[in-house]
Structure formats: C-alpha cells, structure tokens
Amino acid sequence: MPTTPQTTDELFQALRENDRRPHGRARTVTAEELVEAAEQFEEPVPLIHALLELQEAYTYGAEPRKSPVVFARLLTLFDEQPDLFDEQLRHLLFWRFKWVANALRSVPEIPLAGLRQWLTEMRDRYEKAGLGLQPYYGQAYQLAVHTGEETTLAYELWASRTRTRLSDCEACETCDRGLYHLAAGDDERALDTLEPVLEGKESCQEEPARSVSHALLPLLRTGRTDRARALHLTGYRACRRNPSMAPEVGRHLEFCALTGNEARGLELLAENRTLFDEVDSPLDLLDFLTGVEVLLRRVEALGHGSLPASGFAGRTWTASALRAEVRGRAADLAARFDTRNGTTAHTDRRTTRLDRAPLLEELELTLRTRGLDDLAPDASPGTAAAPRTTSPLPETPAELITRSRELDEEGHPDAMACRARLRALAAEPGYTHPDDPAVGPLVLLRADLLADEAERAGEKDGFDEAVALFEEAAGLYEDAGAPDRAVLARAAAVLAGAGNVPGGEQDADAKTAALTAAHAEVVRLHEETPGLAPYQEARLLRIRATALGLRLQGTGAEEHVAPVLAEAELLEEFATRHDLALQVSGARLLRASTHALAGDLPAALAETDGLHGRLTEHGPAWHLPRTLALRARLRLGLQDVEGAHADLTEALRRAADWPAGPATSRLHVDMAEVLMHLGRPEEALRHLTRSAELDLRLGSRTDAFCTYSNAAQLSLDLGRVEECIALLDSLLAEPDVTAGEVDDRLVAQLRLTRARALRAGEDLKAATAECAALAAESADWDDDPGSHALIAAETAVLLGESGEFDRARQAADQAIAAHARGPRYEQLSNCLRELARLTAQRRGADGLADARAYLDDAARVAEEARAAAYEPQGRALDTALAYEHGRVNAYAGAYEEALTALDRALSLLGDPGQEQPHAAEWAECARLAGAVEGIYLERPLGALIRLDEAVSLLTALGHTEECEELEALATRLRDDE
Template sequence: MPTAPQNTDELYQALQANDERPYGRTRTVTAEELVDAAEQFEEPVPLIHALLELQEAYTYGSEPRKSPVVFARLLNLFDEQPDLFDERLRYMLFWRFKWVSNALRQLPEIPLTGLNQWLTEMRERYEKAGLGLQPYYGEAYQLAAHTGEDTTLAYELWAARTRTRFSDCEACEICRRACHHLTAGDDERALAVWEPVLAGKESCQEEPARSVSYALLPLLRTGRVERARELHLAGYRGCRRNPSMAGEVGRHLEFCALTGNEARGLELLAENRNLFDEVDSPLEQLDFLTGVEVLLQRVESLGHGELPAAGHPGRTWTVSGLRAEVRTRADDLAARFDTRNGTTTVTDRRRARLDRAPLLDALELTLRTRSLDDVAPAAPAAAPAPRAAEAVPESLSELILRARALDEKGHPDTRACWTRLRTLVAAPDYTHPDDPAVGPLVLLRADLLSDEASQAGEKDDHAEAAALHEEAAALYEDAGEPGHAAVERGTALLAEAERAEGAEAKAAVLTDAHATMVRLHESTTGLPPYQEARLLRLRATLLGMRLQWTRSEEHIAPVFAELDLLHTFATRHDVAGQISGGLLLRATTHALAGDLPAALAEIDALLERLRSQGPDWHLPRTLGLRGRLQLGLQDAQAAYTDFAEALRLSGQWQGDTIDPSRLLADLAEACMHLGRPDEALRHLTRAAETDLRRDRRIDAFCTYSNAARLSLDLGRVEDCIALLDSVLAEPDVAAGELDDRLTAQLRLTRARALRAGEDLKAATAEFAALAAESADWDDDPGSHAMIAAETAVLLGESGEFDRAREAADQAIAAHRLAPRHEQLSNSLRELACLQAQQQGPDGLPAALAYLADAGRIADEARIADEAGEARIADENRIADEAGEAEHGTHGVSETRGPSLDTALAYEYGRVNAYGRAYEDALAALEKAQALLGEPGPEDDWAGQWAECVRLTGVVEGLYLKRTAPALTRLDAAVSHLTALGHEEETAPLASLAARLRDEE
C-alpha cells in the first residue's frame, strides 16, 4: 500500500480496491495494513470492516491459523458494542462462525475438544440470536465426516433440516451431500445429487470447481468418460494455482494419473508449483500432496523415476526424489490428524487413493496429448535403425563408401550413415582409414558439412545453409573434387536466393542466381552424370522458384526449357532420381501456370513410373503434390486419400523424403473441405507435435495457433484454453524467447476463448495486457488497433466505461496509421450499445459519441472504396487499351461501405431506444430499413431486415404508442416475407403484431 489512508473515506476506498484483488499474499498483506490504519481512527465501525476484509483474505488465502484470531476480535467487539453492528454486519458475523469451524478442522494441533467447544459456542450463540440450527448441524456433520465417526447420524441431523439464511449456499451443500454418498460407495447417487452443480445451475465462488474435482473419478467409474474429460478441463481452470483450492488441484493430478495422462499431470504439477509453499492449511496441503503422490507413484511405476518434476522451490527434483519427500510429509500430516481425531480415517482415505489402479489405459484429455517420452529431456539424437535392405556396414571404410553411394542416388537412408559417421569422426581417438577408395579425411569432412548444410536448409535456416555449403565447396576443392564443389556452390546459390525478401527483389535475385549457375555449370568439366544432373536440376529449380514468385507468363517457358534439358540428360544416363525429380517439377510448373489438369496428368504418369521403376522413396512427395492438386480441383475426397497414403508411405523411410507435418496439415485441410473439423483438429495438433520433435518450434507454434483458433470456432472453448495453456507454458515461450508476435497471437486467441467461456475477468485482464504491449508495435499499428478495440468492448461489458473510452481512443489513433475500418466500426457500435443498454439516458451522450466515431470511420471506408474502384477502373482501361485486360482478377468489395452505413443506422436506432430518445430511434431505424432495401427470394439477409422491422415496430408501437402505423409496417413485412418463402423470419413480427392488437 503506497500511503496509509488519512481518513475513513480513504480507508473505505482502499478496502473496496483491495476487495477487487485476487486472493493471495498481495491482498492479505494489504488487508493487514488496512487493519493497522483503521486502528488509528476513533470510529470503531471502519475497524470492523477492515477486520472482516482481513478474515476473508486469510480464509480464501489458505491461512486458517490466522482467521480465528481475527474473528475473535470481531466477536469481542460485538459482545462489547453490539449496536455497532447493523443488520449487514451482524449477518456477516454470524455467517463466519462456519469459517472458523472450518479453519480449526484444518489444523491438527487444535484438539478435538477444542473443535467441539467451538461448535457448542456456535450453537449457543445461534440459539441466543434466535437463528435456525441447520448451519450448526452442517458443521457438526463436517467434523464427523472428517473423523469418520457417527457420520450417518450427523448427516441425518443436518440434511433433514430446513435450510436457513445462514446455511451454506445450495451448491456447497450439494457437494457435501454428494460426497457423503461417494464415501458410502454409491457413485450413481452421488452424481445424481451433483447434477445441478455440474450442469452449472448452482454455483458460488468455489463451485462448481470443488464438486468437479470430486466427481471426476465417479464419472469414469460409471462410464461417463467424455463428461469427465470436459469437466476436467473446465474444473481445473477454476482452481489452478489457487492456494485455497490445493486439494482440488491434487484431485485433478490424480485424475491424470489414473487415465494414462501422466505427462499432462506433470505439466499441471509444474504449473502449480507455488502450492508447495503457499498452502498454509495442513488439511489442504495433505489433500494436495496425496494427489501429487498418486501421480508421481504412477510415473515411477512406468519406469520414468528419473524424469524432472516440479517440487518444493529451492532445489531440482526428479520424480523419485520428489515422491519420497512428498510421501514423508503427507504420512506425517495424516498421522497428526489421526492422533488428534482418535481414528485412522485420514490415513485410511489417503491409502485408498494411493492404492487405486488406473481406470483407463488412455483418455485423450486435451488436444495436445503427450506421453512421458515427450516430456523427457532431449537426448542426443541417435541414428534411427535403417531398413534391413540398406543396413549400415560395420566397417568404417564400408560405411563411408555406403554413405556416398546412397547419397549419389539421393536415398533417404543416407542421413543415418552421415549421422553415425559424424559421431565417429568427432571422437578423440578417431583414425581415418588409409584406403584410396575412401580418400582423405578432408573429403569426408566436406561430405559431413554438406549434410549439415542440407539439414539447415530443411529447417529454413538459409543463411546457415548457404555458409555451410560454401565451406563444404572449399573443402571439396582441397580434396580435388571440383564436381562436388560445383554442386555445393550451386546449392549455396539456391539457399542465398531463398533469403531475399519481396517478390520483385526475389525474382531479380533468382534471375541472377540462375545466370551464375549456368556459368558455373558450363565452366565445370569432367562431371559424372549424377552431378551434372544435379546442376541441371538446380538450374530448373531456380527458374521454377522465380515463376512461383512472379506468376509471370513470360517465366513459364524458360522453366520447361530447363526441364527438357534435365529430362533428356537424366534419361540418357539413367539417373532415376533426377528423372522423377524433374517430372515432379514439371507438374509443379503446370500448376503454377494455372493448368491444374495438365499438372494432374503429369503426376499420374510419374506415379505410374515410380510404382513400376522407382525410386520408391519419391512416392510420398509425389502423392502429397497430387493431393494438393486434387484440392485445387475441388476433389477433397481424392486429396484425402492421397495425403493419407503419402503419410503411410513416408513412415517407411528415414530422413526427410517428405515433411510429415506438412502432410498432416494437408490432411487437416482436406478434412475441413469434407466437413470433418474434429478430425482436422487432430491432424493439426499431430503436425505441431511433429514439428516440435524436429525442433522446428516456430512452425510448431504457428500450427498450434491454427489448431487453437479452429477449436474455438468449433465451440470447444475449454479444449482451446487447455491447448494454449500448455503451449504457453513451454520453457522458451514462457521465457520470452519465441517471436513476440507469435506469442501475442497465442495469447490473443486464449483471451478470446476466455471471453467465449464467459470468464470475463480473466479475458479482460489478458486483453488489457496485450493492448498495452501492442501499443509499442510501431511496425504494426493495425494489430494494436484491433486488440485495443476488442479490449474496449470487454471493458464495456464489465461496465468500466472510462477505461473502455481510453482503449477505444487508442484503437482510433492506431487505425489512422493502419486502417481497420470494419473491425473498429463494429467495436465502436458495440460499445455504444453497451453503454446505452447499461446506463440508459445517462449513458446516451457517451454512446452517441461512439457512434459519431463509427460514422467517421464509415465515411473513411466509403472514400477508400471509391478511390480503390477508381484506381481499378484506370488500370483496367489502360489494360484494355493494351489488349491485356485480365477479367476476374480485380475487384473491391462493394458492400463494405454501405454495410457499415446500414449497421450504423441500425445501431443509432438501438442506442436511442435504450436512451429513451424514441423519435430519434424511429428515424434511424427507418433509415436502416431504406439502406437495406426489401429482400428478394435469394437474399440471405432477410433475417436482418426482419429484425430491423421488428425493432422499428417496438419503438413505434410500444414506446411511441403509434399502434396503427406500426401494425401496417409489420403486416406488410409479414406478407412480403411469406411471399418470398421466408416464413421462419415472420414469427417474431407476427408475435409483436398480435401483442399490439391485444393492447389496442
């Protein structure tokens, strides 16, 4: 707290501000300081308020030892000066007897006699105050359930009584009753009792998160697996990192352990590492530690005891080491409670949890399903076992010669040989074979550098690839291998060309690179056929890339000319790999030229050749291209078949015959075209995990971002949030090492998901943080405009209109630098509606100011459209005069400007109606109708028009009491829509008309 309150008004303001903070040390320390401040004032009532705030902070901050002490002070004040407590303060005081009872139960050092004495005092005070005893019997039952004695009688004495205004909320009592049946072994009855809470019909601050944690295992045991999965995702988010819900977190860890989701359990444990230190309640700590031990015990039993685990801060833990520590602490706590209680109930329940067998071998909890192998620390990559047909020789000389022979053919097993050789050469005792067939060590080092360069290129590290290829070329020259040197320099040229940015710059670089490549080829003599074919392929590839960037018709023929040279040469010398590579490039060129049928014919011929003559390892890449062509030809089923077959075949080969993550992404796209979005989602997440395993992290996180947005579009909100929580917890992402814009995109999607999941507080906080960060994106003001606009709307939904106005002004300022007409206009209109809806006439001026801003943006959009249309008309006129017009390649949306004007007029109508300016509302709605125009039979906006007519009828008929013209308007609209066949849209209009006639 920066400065202590100087008067009681400042104290109350500080108490209100503290009440808005999340529970935790910051809130608790501030509450303590506010009590100190309140003691300086002569008025005792402010001190009562400060003590109530402090007790709440202790209770929900998991500090049960301190809560009863504060309550004792409150009780003394009540006994000494009961008149200080108005009805509200008196209610809060008697309500909190239960808080103290709960706090004392959580402390094993409090003797059982002390607990019973407190219950006796609670009963006596309730009776003296004339209050019903159901809350007292509820606390007595909870003590009986804790000790395990007389639970049946205690339950009946509580559950059979009528609830009072001091009873716990319905949701909490439902949880207690359900847990009673659960303890008795009746899963079905427990779940039936729980249903109102699990369905979201009853809730409170801790519910349904608490009930969900208890219901997970009964749901599994009764076969409700999908429900358990859904509730795990939603329920965990409601309790994570919360010290007062550490037990609930422990039960989610247990759930993971018993459903084959041990890796997710370790991930959640790491996310909740703070609970080892921040939970001051021994009972909550025991509950948490037991859940942790169930998880660690399971991981260790699967042979992963040496995996790292997140435990008590201050040291590094393995699963086995942490399990031993947790077991010791938890056993001690359980023994202390049983000693206090005089029973073995706590230890027995703990042992029952630890003895549970897994309920499912594997349950796909999240979109990012990971195994324990996936979370193990990365080990040095070992060479994958080669196919039996290409077994790696044991002899060093044979290994080197085999690697070169495979490399000459472009065989995928080459990588395994180079990997093994790299390890051997790096060893301190390496001795190079004295074998003329093998050649000198410098030649082998050049081979290995060439392979490293290829790997860098596969990771799109083109600068590194170019440098390594040049270095390899120099070594090849030292070894007397000019042909190899030429191929390396040619490949370096290709890598350098990949680095160029911008279409024009890239086209120029590629043109120059091709000319250099031709000179390099012509100046290198004595090339063996496979090397010459590689140079010809590089020449064709450079021109193919140029065509890809320019799509210029004049660049098509040069590619085919180079491909003809390659095909003729490779066929004459029977270089099979380059024959198929050239044919694949020919099909690609047809596709780039826009002739998809010709490309497909080329691919079909190539596939026939590959299946009859090989090489087999070219099949996956060829099928992948065929699938993309099929998508272009709108045959999604054929595309799906090709992608699936390519993926199957690619698994038979080592190395990078084809990128499996690309195939998985392609499969996802085919699934979307086939209307199978859930399958598409699975392929996207598999693609991302594949990229992670290949250390292509940027690609992986981009794919995860796509998967998250798709899951949100599908309404799988909790899946989306869980996926993004997992991705954002990745070490490099959490440490800020990932591209900041990509991280922001992930967070933005998560914020939108939180909003969709109605977690408005968390969504607003994330949006506000992103808006503050994006304000510094000088190179991307458009994104800041979008984020600030969404932030403003969320603040408006929360009723924080001052902050909403500030965010909206930021969005407008950024929009001036990078226009976002439609998005910003939508947000401003929504803000106007929110303010008028929540504040009525008082909010009307501010709401109209938003609409005025939206009107200026609509004007800007219209001017921009008109300018764009004029420019396109000029371009088309010039093209027509030159005889080069390309029909269908130009066009700006003609609906954006008018649609913004129409939406604006409609919103003026709604806002003025909320602000009770009914004449203005009617005029605006009539304008909106005129802009929309009456719909025709094929128009898909008939529903919008009907709603506009309905609202106009409400304003005219109900608010302005002009029944006759309103009925005329409604009846005409019903007749028009009925004649067009839009009968569904007529129902609201007919209903309003009937109401108006009844009121006449």
C-alpha cells in the same frame, strides 16, 4: 498499497479495490496493511470491515492458522459493542463461525478437544442469538468425517434439518451430500446428488470446481469418460494456481495419472509449482501432496523417474527425487492429523489413493496429446527428435558412413537417420575415425555433416545460417580433395542466398533479380566443373531448375514459365539417360508445379497422373506421398474435393512407410483443408494437431506453433472452448515461449485467441486482463499499428462488457489512433458500434451522449472506408451504423430518432433479395422498427402496416423462416389493441 488511507472514505475505497483482486499473497498483504490503517481511526466500524477483509484473505489464501486470530478480535468487538454490527455485519460474523471451524480442523497442532470446544461455542452463540442449528450440525458432521468416526448419525442430524440463512450455500451442501455417498462406495448415487452442481445450476466461489474434482474418478468408474474429460478441462481451469484450492488441483493431477496422461500431469504440476510453498494449510497441503505423489509414483513406475519435475523451491527435482520428498512430507502430515484425532483415517485415505490402479490406459484429454517420451531432456525446445528408419542402421562407423553416402546419392529418407547417428558419434570425445581409404578422412565426414546441417537450416528458412554452413562445407570438401562435392555445396549456398532476399511487394524485384543471378551462377559452376558423377550433375541441374521455379513462384510472370520448363526438360532427359529415378521424379514434379503456377491446372494434373503411374511401377516409392499431395492440391483447385481427399488418404498411408518429415506434416495440413471443404471440421482439427506434433518432434517449433494456432482457432469455432484454452495454456507455458525466444507476434496471436476463448467460456475477467495486457504490449509495435488497432478494439469491447466504460473509451481511442496508421476499418467499426450499444443498453439515457460519440467515430471510419474503396467481409458499414443508431436510441428512450435511423437502415439495405443473410438482416431491422413504432411510440396501426408489408415481401421471396418473429410481434400488437 501505494498510499495509506487518510480518511475512512479512502479506507473503504481501498477495501473495495482489494476485494476485486484475486486471492493470494498480494491481496493478503494489502488486507493486513488496511487493518493497520483502520486502527488509526477512532470509529471502530472501519476496523470491523478491515478485519472481515483480512479474515477472508487468510481463509481463501490458504492460511488457516491466522484466520481464527482475526475472528477472535471481531468476536471481542461484537461482545463489547454489539450495536456496531448492523444486520449485514452480524450475519457475516455468525457465518464465519464455520470458517473458524474449518480452519481449526486444518491445523494438526490444535487439540481435538479444542475443536470440540469451538463447536460448543458455536452452538451456544447460535442458540443465544435465536439462530437455527443446522449450520452447527453441519460442522459437527464435517468433524466426524475429518476424524474418521462413524458419520451416519452426524450426517442425519445435519442433512435432515431445514436450511437456514447461515447454512452453507446449496452448492457446497450438495457437494458434501455427494461426498457422503461417495465415501460409502455408491458412485451412482454420489454422481446423481452432485449433478445440479456439475451442470452449473448451483454454484459459489468454490463450486462447481470442488465437486468436479471429486466427480472425475467416479465418472470414469461408471463409464462416463467423455463427461469426465470435459469436466476435467473446465474444473482444472477454475482451480489452477489457487492456494485455497490446492486439494482440487491434486485431484486433477491424480486424474491425469490414472488415465494415461502422465505427461499432462507433469505439465499441470509445473503450472502449479507455487502451491508447494504458498499453501499454509496443512490439511490442504496433505491433499495436494497426495495427488502429486499419485502422479509421480505413476511416472516412476513407467520408467521415467529421471524426468525433471516441478517441486519445492530451492532446488532442481527429478520425478523420483520429488516423489521421495513428497512421500515423506505427506506421510508426516497424515500421521500428525491421525495422532491429533486418535484414528488412522488420514493415513488410510492416503493409502487408498496411492494404491489405485490406472482406470484407463489412455484418455485423450486435450488437443495436444503428448507422452512422457516427449518430455525427455533430448526432446527440449529446438531439438529435433531422432529420426526413425525403415531398416536397422549399420553398427560400425565405417559402415555407417558408407551407408549414409549411398542413401544420400539415392535421396533415400533413411539418410537423415544415418547422418543424425554420425553426428552424434563424431561429437563424442572418444570418437576415432576409421582408417579406411574408402571412407575418406575425418574432414570429409565433417563436410558431409555441415552440408546436412545447412540443408536442414534452409528447410526452416534459416537462409543466413544455411549459406554460412554450405560455404564452410565447401571449404572442407576442398581440403578433403573432393572438389566435386565442393561445387554442389557452393551451388546450394548460392540458392540459399537468393532465398534470403525478402519477398514482400517492395522487394519483389530484388528477389527476382537474386534468383536470376543465382541461376546464372549455378550454370557457370556447372559449366566450369567437368567430370562430375551423374548423380552430382543431376543435382546441379535440379538446383538450376529450382532457382527458376522459385522465380516463377514469386512473379507469376508468363515469360518466366518457358525457362522453367526448359530446365525441367533438360533435367529429365539427363536423369532418364543415367537412370536416376529420383531426379526424373523431381523434374516431372517441377513441370507439374510450373503448369499449376501458369494457371493450367488440367495440364498439371495430367503430369501428376503420369508421374504417379511411373512411381508406382518404377519408384522411388518415397516420392509417391509428395506426388499424391500435389495431385490433391490440383484436384482441390479443380473443385474435385472427393478426389483430393482420396489422394491425401493414400498419401498419408504411403507416408507411414517412411520416416516422418516436413512433407508428412504438410500432408496433414492439406488434409485438414480438404476436410474443411467436405464439412468435416472435427477430423480437420485432428490433422492439424497431428501436423503440429510432427513439427515439434522435428524441431520446427515456429511451424508447430503456427499450426497449433490454427487448430486453437478451429476448436474455438467448433465450440470446444475449454479444449482451446487448455491447448493454448500448454503452448504458452513452453520454456522457449516464456523465455521470449519465440516470435512475439506469434505468441501474441496465441494469447489473443486465448482471450477470445476465455470470453466465449464466460470468463470475462480473465479475457479482459489478457487482452488489456496485449494491448499495452502491442502499443509499441511501430511496424504493425494495424494489429495494435485490432487488439485495442477487442480490449475496448471487453472493458465495455465488464462495465468499465472509462477504460473502454481509452482503449477505443488507442484503437482509433493506431487505425490511422494501419487501417482496420471493419474491426474498428464493429468495436465502436458495439461500445455504443453496450453504453446505451447499460446506462440508458445517461449514456446516450457517449453512445452517440462512438457512433460518430464509426461514421468517420465508414467514410474513410468508402474513400479507400474498402469492401467489408461482413455487413456494409453504413447499413450497420444506421441500424445501430436505431438500437442505441431505442435503448436510451429516444424513440423517434430510433425509428428514423431504422428507416434509413432499411433504405440502405434495399429489398431483402434472394440471399438468406441479407434477408435476415433486413427482417431484423424491420422487426425492431415495428417494435419501436408499435410498442414504444404507441402507434400500433402504423407498425402493423409496416410488419404486414414486410411479411408479404419476405414470403414472396421464400424467406418464411425470417417472417416468424415479425408475425409474432404483429400478433402481440393486435392482441394489445
């Protein structure tokens, strides 16, 4: 708390501000300080409010030991000065008798006699106050459930009574009734009872999250897996990191463990690591730890006990070590409750949960499907998974080195796995290099490994690193007496160096010059190095051709086409003469790509058709996926979407025969694009996530995050909001993301999509907080003011939707200032118009001046867009602005101004035309004009003429659906006459 309140007004303001904070230690500490501040005032009412806030903080902050103490002070104040408690305060006081009963049950040190004594006190107080006893019987039933006594009578005494104003909310009572049937083993009846809460028809602060957590396993047992999956996603987000909902978090962990989602369970455990130390309620902690143990027991049973796991603060845990610690603590808690209660209920319930067998071998919970193998230490960020091979690797180092070089000459995919194994062997402290002239010295092997590392760096656009590694490898090749290999490494370094030149518009000439120079340098190296083996000379020719191909790709210039085709022809002729099938294929692929870049798609397609036939007959078979992928892209360019889909289907089938690499990842991305063209977005989403998973396993994390970002946006577009949020939460929790090692703009895009998903999921508070944080961070993006403008604009709208109009104006001004340096015409115009609408709609006439100010800003943006010849992707800015003037003035009661603005909008729109979107916009504008004129200005005759003319015009153009609302309004006006 920045300053101590000096007046009661300041105290009440501070209490209101604290009430808006999420429950947790920060809110609780502030509540404690506010009680101390309230004690300085002679007037006791502020202290009553401060104590009520503190008790709520303790209750929902999972600190049950302190809640009864605070309530005792309130009860004393009530007994001494009952007149201080108005009707609302009196209601709160009697409501919280139940809170104290819950708190006392949660602490095993409180004797059972003390619990019963409190219930007697509650009953006596309620009877004396003339209050119904249903809430008392509800607490008596809860005590029976807690102790494990016979609950039937207690349930009937509670459930058969009429609810009162002090009864638990309907959602909570519905949950308790459902749990009664669940405890009796009747899953179907339990789920039927819980359904109103699960559907969101009944809710409160803890519901439906509490009911959802209990419904997950019954839903699985009754075969409703899709419902269980959906509720897990929504329910978990509602309770995560919340100390007062630690039991619910534990049940979600248990659900993961019993559905083959142990990896997701460990991920969620990490997200909730603070609960181990923040939950002060022994009963809640017991429930949470039992769920944790179910998960860890399953992880250990699957042979992954050595995996790292998040647990109690102060040390690093493995799954096995944490399980042992959790088991001891949870067993002790259960025993303490059972000792207090004189039963074995808590130990028995815990044993039942721990002994449950998995209900499903595998249930896909999120868009990011991972197994425990993916969490192994060698699968950490930045580390590529070990590549697989199509045949077993040789056993001895000598055989492995020989095999690696043979495969490298062929360009065989298995070479990658050989080199990975060699790299691991050479790095071992006790490695002994073979004394074999055929293998060569150790320095030759180290050069091979450096060259391989350089290639992988280049594939990830790490050009500086690639150049350095290739140059170092060239030096080692010279030392090893292999000048031919040194030349290849130096040629590769030259090409990588040209690739490092930025490729933006301002650097296009520099890039072109660099690639031209690179080609000349490789030609020089080629001409000055006689005696190369055919496969080496073919590689030099391939590098020469690639340099010119990249130049053409960057410029698209017609004069750059012929040189590439000439180099490709030279390469193919040489490769054919020496029977180098790999390079023949490479030359033809290059020629096909060149025709495509030159705009001759039919010629490119014919080239790939011929290459496909050759590869099918002569090989190499591992080039077929790449060829099919290129042919698919060409067919897509020629509008043959079905043909593209067939090619990619075959390419993926063929690729399954070879180690998955970047090319396979690209196949999935291409397939996703084709499926979107075919109107099959759900399948496209699956291919995007598959591509991202492959990139992660290859260590291409930036590519993976980019693809996952696209997948998240697609899932949001498809309305799969909770899956989108779960995916982004998972990505944003990755260690390299939290450590700031991933590009900040990419992370910002992930966070922005998450904010949009939260908004779509109606979590406006969380969406606003995320967007506001992003807006603050992006304010420093001097190199990218346009992105800040977009983020600030979205933040402004969210703040407006939250009713925080002052902050919304500040954010809008930030967006306008950033827009001046990096224009975002359409996004900013949309933002300003929406803020105008929200202001007028929420504040009416009082907000009209502010709303019009937003529209004036939007008018300036539209004028700037016209001057810049900007063409919006959506509605025309001037037309949309005129319509919004009409809507804003109508909300504020300025009806004549509204009608004038709407007529102007109709004039700007012109006739409805043949296009449906334009007709729909025109019809909506005509409808609103008719409503303003006929209803608010009370001129029904003019409105009817307007509406009838609009209907006739739309009908003549075939837009009958757009006429429906116009006809309905006209009917209403006629009926009112």
